[in-house]
Amino acid sequence: MPDEKRDGKKIAVLVSGFGSNLQAILDAASKGQLTGTEVALVVSNRREAYGIQRAIDHGVPVVYFPLAPYTRAGRPRQEYDAALAAILRALAIEWVVMAGWMHVFGPAFLDHFPQRVVNLHPALPGAFPGTQAIARAYEAFQRGEIDGTGVMVHLVPDEGVDVGPVVRQEKVPIHPDDSLDDLKTRIHKVEHRLLVEALQQLGVARESFS
Numbered sequence: 001m002p003d004e005k006r007d008g009k010k011i012a013v014l015v016s017g018f019g020s021n022l023q024a025i026l027d028a029a030s031k032g033q034l035t036g037t038e039v040a041l042v043v044s045n046r047r048e049a050y051g052i053q054r055a056i057d058h059g060v061p062v063v064y065f066p067l068a069p070y071t072r073a074g075r076p077r078q079e080y081d082a083a084l085a086a087i088l089r090a091l092a093i094e095w096v097v098m099a100g101w102m103h104v105f106g107p108a109f110l111d112h113f114p115q116r117v118v119n120l121h122p123a124l125p126g127a128f129p130g131t132q133a134i135a136r137a138y139e140a141f142q143r144g145e146i147d148g149t150g151v152m153v154h155l156v157p158d159e160g161v162d163v164g165p166v167v168r169q170e171k172v173p174i175h176p177d178d179s180l181d182d183l184k185t186r187i188h189k190v191e192h193r194l195l196v197e198a199l200q201q202l203g204v205a206r207e208s209f210s
């Protein structure tokens with residue numbers, strides 16, 4: 001494949017909140033660590049998500065696409081998934097990165113991007129799926145059930161929650177004197193690096209050696 005074809009592979013980053021992982025991707029791109037990738041779109045399902053501002057600051061187009069109007073109108077969830085997929089496809093998006101995105105997609109979305117949807121989970125494979133994974137790991141540690149936690153980046157093959165082929169995973173220790181905020185900070189630091197490494201490993205991007 002000629003290099004020009006690989007250059008500018010368009011990705012969409014989906015956020016629901018603070019957007020620090022989006023920022024890690026944007027920073028890596030600015031530093032030349034995601035060569036061949038263009039962050040072509042950010043999608044937020046929440047109007048107040050700070051990730052929207054991060055995208056604007058970086059000059060990346062943003063779509064605010066909430067689920068609530070669909071739910072209120074009694075429209076099936078698949079319609080939301082299909083509509084969002086249509087927006088991304090119209091913009092020639094090739095890869096989708098769920099970076100703190102709080103919806104689970106079904107086939108109406110995923111079938112448009114087979115093996116091309118990446119999710120970040122702040123725990124190890126099989127551990128603490130769903131929301132509040134860091135807090136639940138912290139509590140499990142307090143109860144003596146686990147001695148550490150981790151981060152994983154995986155592909156999203158179906159509507160399973162935080163499951164799918166693992167691209168990268170890394171253990172993160174929990175120390176006895178950690179506060180929950182200490183653990184969150186440690187995990188987010190690993191997430192920001194691991195997500196970028198996963199995109200490089202998947203061939204979505206390549207590290208610049210210049």
Ligand code: GRF
Pocket residue numbers: 015016017018019020021022099100101120121122188191
């Ligand atoms: C991350 O911890 C991610 O793993 C989880 O939600 C958090 C989002 O953080 N699913 P941010 O919005 O990227 O700062």
